[in-house]
Amino acid sequence: MSDIISVFAAKCDNYEEKNVDKALDDILSQMGGISALVPPNAKVFVKVNLVREMSPNKCGTTHPEVAVALCKQLLTVTPYVTVGDSCAGLYNKSTLSSVYSGCGMTAIEERTTARLNRNFDTAVADVNGVALDRCEFTSAFLDADVVVNVTKLKTHSFTGYTGAVKNLFGLIPGLVKVEMHSRFPNLFDFCNLLVDVCEFAKPKIVLNVIDAIWGMDGDGPTNGNPKFIGCLLASADPYALDAAAVSLFGDPYEMPVLQTAVRRGLLSEDPDKIGFDLAKWGQYRIDGFNVPTVDRSDFFGDQPAWINRFAKKYMVKRVHPDKTCRGCGKCATHCPAKAITVVNRRARVDQKKCVHCYCCQELCPFDAVRFKTSLFYKIAHKLSGKRSKTK
Numbered sequence: 001m002s003d004i005i006s007v008f009a010a011k012c013d014n015y016e017e018k019n020v021d022k023a024l025d026d027i028l029s030q031m032g033g034i035s036a037l038v039p040p041n042a043k044v045f046v047k048v049n050l051v052r053e054m055s056p057n058k059c060g061t062t063h064p065e066v067a068v069a070l071c072k073q074l075l076t077v078t079p080y081v082t083v084g085d086s087c088a089g090l091y092n093k094s095t096l097s098s099v100y101s102g103c104g105m106t107a108i109e110e111r112t113t114a115r116l117n118r119n120f121d122t123a124v125a126d127v128n129g130v131a132l133d134r135c136e137f138t139s140a141f142l143d144a145d146v147v148v149n150v151t152k153l154k155t156h157s158f159t160g161y162t163g164a165v166k167n168l169f170g171l172i173p174g175l176v177k178v179e180m181h182s183r184f185p186n187l188f189d190f191c192n193l194l195v196d197v198c199e200f201a202k203p204k205i206v207l208n209v210i211d212a213i214w215g216m217d218g219d220g221p222t223n224g225n226p227k228f229i230g231c232l233l234a235s236a237d238p239y240a241l242d243a244a245a246v247s248l249f250g251d252p253y254e255m256p257v258l259q260t261a262v263r264r265g266l267l268s269e270d271p272d273k274i275g276f277d278l279a280k281w282g283q284y285r286i287d288g289f290n291v292p293t294v295d296r297s298d299f300f301g302d303q304p305a306w307i308n309r310f311a312k313k314y315m316v317k318r319v320h321p322d323k324t325c326r327g328c329g330k331c332a333t334h335c336p337a338k339a340i341t342v343v344n345r346r347a348r349v350d351q352k353k354c355v356h357c358y359c360c361q362e363l364c365p366f367d368a369v370r371f372k373t374s375l376f377y378k379i380a381h382k383l384s385g386k387r388s389k390t391k
Contacts, residue, residue, distance in 0.1 A: 005240040006275035009233050012213050015065040024069045027234045034073045037206045043080040045144035049151040049167050050085040053102030059214045059226040064104035066211045071114040083108050084117025091174040122173045129196025141171045147204045153212040153245050155220035157358040160294040161255045162221050164208040164238035165198045182336035185355035191260040208241045209234045217290040223367045231284050239267040244276035249289035317371040321347040325368040331360035
């Protein structure tokens with residue numbers, strides 16, 4: 001990989017309409033304008049991040065103001081603009097209507113002529129990837145001519161960070177994602193799955209945008225803490241965009257998804273090949289950005305089986321619903337390992353079955369899932385060092 005891949009940024013201090021419009025216009029102007037990216041009258045699918053029903057103020061989903069600004073730009077070149085996502089629940093009208101409303105995405109239809117996706121058909125397509133041969137995808141994506149991928153800068157308790165690449169996991173319909181977690185419980189197998197989906201989607205993607213006006217650190221992607229950053233980021237390449245975004249708070253090459261992209265020759269190991277002027281944008285570097293420690297089931301490498309069993313038992317974060325749990329059962333319904341039951345209106349986790357995907361924490365509407373770590377976990381991750389490479 002020799003060519004420099006450009007990443008663009010624009011300052012934006014808040015979600016006021018005029019400020020978001022200006023920041024997005026600044027970015028698109030650097031990229032040649034929206035008409036240079038989207039063909040006239042193309043069917044456009046805007047893939048936002050709507051992980052579950054939650055207020056935009058919690059900073060876990062694409063802010064509706066960013067989505068509205070994108071739609072206004074897109075509508076200048078085509079009337080066929082659809083906005084949507086597949087969250088981790090059921091992929092149907094009832095679930096998505098609630099999510100659209102809770103995440104503020106109804107503003108799309110209230111303020112523009114773009115439409116929210118209400119086509120809940122799916123189809124199986126050939127992926128021919130490293131982890132996936134075939135997979136089921138939403139028809140909203142498959143039927144589109146081009147895709148705009150717009151996500152949020154935030155942490156993730158399983159993969160460390162979630163951005164442009166991982167947002168494309170939402171092209172897979174709700175409960176099929178649960179199946180994917182079950183099939184690929186190992187972190188780096190799962191990262192290969194994410195990169196497979198990204199590579200399958202990339203030919204249609206004309207623009208990737210990260211909403212980094214406010215992001216999230218801590219126990220993301222839904223239970224973390226809002227963090228002000230103050231900019232929008234964009235690129236034609238999702239890997240370079242994620243690398244630039246992570247560079248605002250840490251080392252991109254520590255993130256498992258980006259390590260996987262490097263290993264597969266999709267992202268250069270040379271930061272200079274990522275066309276992001278960190279010296280210029282260093283003012284947006286976030287001090288004290290709390291990134292979850294990533295559980296590595298391959299921490300000991302090729303060691304006897306008993307050592308790896310020990311690592312999986314004592315060197316991963318364990319999920320424990322706290323007293324705020326209301327026993328709604330959403331975590332049990334979507335647990336890929338079927339490790340959760342509800343007893344006396346309280347979720348109970350069978351730690352022997354848990355595959356540590358942390359879907360329960362991601363989906364809990366009451367933020368009741370907490371993590372516990374052992375002394376071995378704390379020591380091991382303290383000694384693990386930086387830039388651990390994949391095998």
